[in-house]
Amino acid sequence: MRKEDFELLTGILRERSGLVLSEDKVYLLESRLTPIARKKGMETLDDLINEVRLRRKEELLSEITEAMTTNESFFFRDNTPFDLFKEDVLPGLLESRANTRRLRIWCAAASTGQEPYSLAIILKEMESQMPGWQIDIIGTDISNQVLDKARAGVYSQFEVQRGLPIKLLMKYFTQAGEMWQISDEIRKMVTYRPFNLLDSFTPLGTFDVIYCRNVLIYFEQATKSKVLDRLRDQLPVDGTLFLGAAETVLGLSEKFKPVSGKRGMYNTSDHALLKAG
Known part of the structure; x- marks a missing residue:
């Protein structure tokens, strides 16, 4: 990713969410934003970046922000x-x-x-x-x-297995197929x-x-x-x-x-x- 493209995207994130990404997080930008480009019928991430640079549509900026600020969580994390x-x-x-x-x-x-x-x-x-x-x-x-x-x-089986005691799982969750x-x-x-x-x-x-x-x-x-x-x-x-x-x-x-x-x-x-x- 070109430096000016990285600065464009990280500037948007900082302004809209406060999130600050260092240059070693280029892979994170690419992995999370490439699916957005594909969903919108674009061939490459560069096409998405060019769209942002030219039009800065609110809907697209919101999608980018959401993709970059979604973090993992699990039950009783760190106890x-x-x-x-x-x-x-x-x-x-x-x-x-x-x-x-x-x-x-x-x-x-x-x-x-x-x-x-x-x-x-x-x-x-x-x-x-x-x-x-x-x-x-x-x-x-x-x-x-x-x-x-x-x-x-x-939640999936994987999600309920992360930190949730089996006793509480059985007491407060109902299984529906592979989900809870x-x-x-x-x-x-x-x-x-x-x-x-x-x-x-x-x-x-x-x-x-x-x-x-x-x-x-x-x-x-x-x-x-x-x-x-x-x-x-x-x-x-x-x-x-x-x-x-x-x-x-x-x-x-x-x-x-x-x-x-x-x-x-x-x-x-x-x-x-x-x-x-």
């Missing part, structure tokens, strides 16, 4: 963030939110839904401990394609909506817990800082943020502090000060 939620975060929230009996969780970049559904399963398993509680789990992603799959809640359908009771606990992390977070409202895992690693430093600061604005003083294992707030934001010994878990700075006091 630790889910164990920490159940064992460290939830007990405190059940106590501090006892009057309102409402819990709001945001899974940013929810992809095909395994993360929010994993949280829904945890909460469903604990429903006897929280009678009468209103649970709102919001899953967002920039890609409408993955959100459609998430809403359907239908998640139960309506779990599916109805999650609301999905398209959302770009470069947009204003205000319409989403506030949350008690935010999962924004394995997203920031694709952003530039300045964008990471802006996203983190705006995530803080959506949390109360005792809110919790979960990032991916390879991500950090250090050097990016003063509004969060890592929780000692709890990998990927962050309290708001105000909360950390209160606990220290």
Whole structure:
């Protein structure tokens, strides 16, 4: 791929999604965008690039962005963030939110839904401990394609084998041929909506817990800082943020502090000060 073509495509991605690709990711562009070119009856990826350069049609730019921002996901990915939620975060929230009996969780970049559904399963398993509680789990992603799959809640044998305990598979899924359908009771606990992390977070409202895992690693430093600061604005003083294992707030934001010994878990700075006091 020519340098000017690479810069054209990566510039579009950076502007529309915040995604930053280094030059060693040319193969990723080629592998994900070539199918789009073929679907549109073009012979080569160069034809697609020329079409983008000449016309910059919104529909085509959206398809390119979706193709490049679709990331894999699986149930209870990395385990630790889910164990920490159940064992460290939830007990405190059940106590501090006892009057309102409402819990709001945001899974940013929810992809095909395994993360929010994993949280829904945890909460469903604990429903006897929280009678009468209103649970709102919001899953967002920039890609409408993955959100459609998430809403359907239908997964392949391979997808349900990745991280999902057999006991929970048999309890909350029904097999349909070679696919597995998640139960309506779990599916109805999650609301999905398209959302770009470069947009204003205000319409989403506030949350008690935010999962924004394995997203920031694709952003530039300045964008990471802006996203983190705006995530803080959506949390109360005792809110919790979960990032991916390879991500950090250090050097990016003063509004969060890592929780000692709890990998990927962050309290708001105000909360950390209160606990220290």
